[in-house]
Amino acid sequence: MQTKIAANASALKRWFARCEETLGNHSDRLNAINIFPVADGDTGTNLYLTLRSANGAAQTTEGTDLGVLLRAAAEAAMENARGNSGTLLAVLLAAMSEPMQGANRLNAPLLAAALRRAQIRSWSALSDPLQGTMLSVLESAAEAAAMADASMNGDDSNHALSVALDAIVDAALAAVIRTEEQLSELRDARVVDSGGVGLLLVLDCLRAEILHQDLQAGLLDGLAGYDVHGSHIHQSMPVAEGVEVMCTIDLSPLDAANLRMRLDELGDSVIMSPMVQDSEAESYRWRVHVHTNEAEPALAVIRSLGEPQNVSVSELRAATHDHADD
The missing domain is CATH 1.25.40.340 (DhaL domain)
Structure with a gap:
């Protein structure tokens, strides 16, 4: 059929x-x-x-x-x-x-x-x-x-x-x-x-x-x-320390590479991706994600290259119930 x-x-x-x-x-x-x-x-x-x-x-x-x-x-x-x-x-x-x-x-x-x-x-x-x-x-x-x-x-x-x-x-x-x-x-x-x-x-x-x-x-x-x-398996595991920082920001490819390098030095789980790739544009919008001990050093690095939007900072801990009503 x-x-x-x-x-x-x-x-x-x-x-x-x-x-x-x-x-x-x-x-x-x-x-x-x-x-x-x-x-x-x-x-x-x-x-x-x-x-x-x-x-x-x-x-x-x-x-x-x-x-x-x-x-x-x-x-x-x-x-x-x-x-x-x-x-x-x-x-x-x-x-x-x-x-x-x-x-x-x-x-x-x-x-x-x-x-x-x-x-x-x-x-x-x-x-x-x-x-x-x-x-x-x-x-x-x-x-x-x-x-x-x-x-x-x-x-x-x-x-x-x-x-x-x-x-x-x-x-x-x-x-x-x-x-x-x-x-x-x-x-x-x-x-x-x-x-x-x-x-x-x-x-x-x-x-x-x-x-x-x-x-x-x-x-x-x-x-x-x-x-x-x-x-929930994580409930029996050690509580994670640090914070998760996320934002979107307009960057040139060169500035994006620079930001990735600096965030790698400050933390881990670094994810950076352009929202839309345009080979002719001088800059375009990126999504940024990083785990780090403290938020402010990471945010300072990000702000040195542009003005971040949709900034989110959350603790790295078992947060299932915290998010349930979002």
């Missing part, structure tokens, strides 16, 4: 809506296994709130251009990104929007190009990217999309898109399972990466919405640590 396909802007809007609902439903369990890079128990909340901003923008964007829709969603996500995971999700959306500019229908070659762009941008956004995280799950999904596209010789049919979507979810699931062994922190705690699970859910939402199917039953069954009755 021919797979029913809806791969237009309306389908992507439904994807965003389903992602918001799904991440909301899973946020507590994602929080419960969130121990890397900091055991602060808020990855689920951060992914949900970031995606909620993206969905709000997507639903009010008119037209049929997939790139325009994704760019609007990505810009909203970037401006309101929460934490490491939310920032990386925003980077992913921004990168995916670039190959889709001018396209009115998603197909397998376009999906492969979008995920490959997202992989490259996401890995380059971090100063110290690691396997065993959202990055490795995205990498596996991108590779699966490219292999599926190559095996079908660039076929842009609905059938080829269906095959590619199934392949990326299968590859993402396998990558999530591997995360437990790729990072010592996850291996010791016997859990998979929380952000990786969140990305898996986002990808399965895309597959389900485009193919007019339900989310895969039992997709998360058996994942290490992902037990709906389990306690």
Whole structure:
């Protein structure tokens, strides 16, 4: 039987809506296994709130251009990104929007190009990217999309898109399972990466919405640590010290490189990505994220290069309940 396909802007809007609902439903369990890079128990909340901003923008964007829709969603996500995971999700959306500019229908070659762009941008956004995280799950999904596209010789049919979507979810699931062994922190705690699970859910939402199917039953069954009755693992771990600083700021590429270097000296978990890349612009907007002992030295460095907006400073501690009513 021919797979029913809806791969237009309306389908992507439904994807965003389903992602918001799904991440909301899973946020507590994602929080419960969130121990890397900091055991602060808020990855689920951060992914949900970031995606909620993206969905709000997507639903009010008119037209049929997939790139325009994704760019609007990505810009909203970037401006309101929460934490490491939310920032990386925003980077992913921004990168995916670039190959889709001018396209009115998603197909397998376009999906492969979008995920490959997202992989490259996401890995380059971090100063110290690691396997065993959202990055490795995205990498596996991108590779699966490219292999599926190559095996079908660039076929842009609905059938080829269906095959590619199934392949990326299968590859993402396998990558999530591997995360437990790729990072010592996850291996010791016997859990998979929380952000990786969140990305898996986002990808399965895309597959389900485009193919007019339900989310895969039992997709998360058996994942290490992902037990709906389990306690929040971070609550038994040492409280993280320091703060998380986030903002958006207009920078030239040279100033952005300078800022990254200086933030690397002050802290870790540095993520910097342009919201929209424009090779002809002298400066453009960047999303900045860093973990550091004190906020003011990092903010002073940032302000020395421009005027930051949407500045957020939060303590690196188990904050699941603190964020619940945001």
